[in-house]
Amino acid sequence: MELHNGPLDANEIFGRWLDEDMQSNYGAFIPFVGIIRSEDGIDALSFDIYEPVLKKWFDEWQEKAVGRGAIVKMAHAIGDVPVHTSSYISAVFSPQRRVALELIDEFVEGFKANAPIWKYDVKDGKRIYAEDRSTPMDGAGLLS
Amino acid sequence: MIRVEFLGPIGKAPIEMEASTLADVSAKLKEDTSLATWLDKCAVALNDTMVNDLATVLKDGDKVSILPPVCGG
Numbered sequence: 149m150e151l152h153n154g155p156l157d158a159n160e161i162f163g164r165w166l167d168e169d170m171q172s173n174y175g176a177f178i179p180f181v182g183i184i185r186s187e188d189g190i191d192a193l194s195f196d197i198y199e200p201v202l203k204k205w206f207d208e209w210q211e212k213a214v215g216r217g218a219i220v221k222m223a224h225a226i227g228d229v230p231v232h233t234s235s236y237i238s239a240v241f242s243p244q245r246r247v248a249l250e251l252i253d254e255f256v257e258g259f260k261a262n263a264p265i266w267k268y269d270v271k272d273g274k275r276i277y278a279e280d281r282s283t284p285m286d287g288a289g290l291l292s
Numbered sequence: 293m294i295r296v297e298f299l300g301p302i303g304k305a306p307i308e309m310e311a312s313t314l315a316d317v318s319a320k321l322k323e324d325t326s327l328a329t330w331l332d333k334c335a336v337a338l339n340d341t342m343v344n345d346l347a348t349v350l351k352d353g354d355k356v357s358i359l360p361p362v363c364g365g
Contacts, residue, residue: 182365196300198359200340224364236365256365265364266300277301282361285335287344291318291358292332 149206150223151197155233161223165239169219174241176248180256182236184229192230192270193278201264209255218242220255224263228270262286294354296321302330302360314338315346317356335359 150161158181166177184193206222213220222238229235238255242248262285267278294311298304304326311317314336321327336343337357338350350356 195364197364198299198357201337201342201357201359204341259364261362263362263364264299264359265362266360267363268301278363279301279361282363284333284361285342285359287342288335288361289332290336290344290346291314291321291334 149203149221151199151226152223153226155229156223156225156235156237158234158237161237162239165221169241172241174218174243176242176245177239178242178245178248178252179237179239180252181234183234184231186231188269188271190231190269190271192228193235194228194268194270194275195224195226195235196266196268197224197226198264205263209258213240213242213251213255216242216247216251218247218251220251222259224265293352294350294356296356296358298327298330298358300360300362302327302334302358311350313346313350314343314348314356317350318346321358330358330360333361 162179209220219241220238225235240248240251261283268275269278293308295306295308296317297306309320321331337359338348339355
């Protein structure tokens with residue numbers, strides 16, 4: 149797992165990930181790239197991350213992946229990410245394509261629901277919490 | 293004394309309090325009107341591990357983190 153300030157360099161990250169595991173005898177490499185779309189007049193999205201909990205969340209997923217003979221990789225941006233650049237990249241390496249296709253789906257959906265990352269719209273220099281697109285994490289409401 | 297941190301968009305400075313369980317933390321945070329719209333949708337971590345039980349016992353120096361709704365990617 150890696151965190152970068154500002155937009156991700158997708159070409160560099162994929163190239164490096166491929167170099168790391170091209171010789172590891174995986175038969176499938178399935179990447180996912182999240183790109184900031186231009187909509188609702190935003191200039192960028194911006195992200196806060198709570199790294200200690202994100203690291204544990206990721207390590208649990210890595211254990212699940214390894215249990216299926218696969219590995220997961222992930223990169224995410226911190227701070228402002230302009231439209232038409234990348235904020236999130238993940239990938240699965242696995243011996244066969246079926247496991248990789250299933251795992252990338254589960255991993256990306258699980259990430260949306262429970263990775264401790266907060267998103268803001270950046271409009272006219274203001275940072276506005278994307279509350280209507282955000283999801284309470286598992287166990288939310290414990291203290292209410 | 294334990295420390296409570298409010299993450300992401302809550303935008304509130306950390307506070308310290310005496311609390312022996314998470315139920316004590318809940319009771320104290322409910323007195324804070326600035327948190328009224330947050331508590332029912334926030335999850336909780338104790339020393340960076342997610343927790344789900346109000347009876348969880350706290351000790352001096354513990355860190356309780358309040359995590360509002362998320363949207364990565």
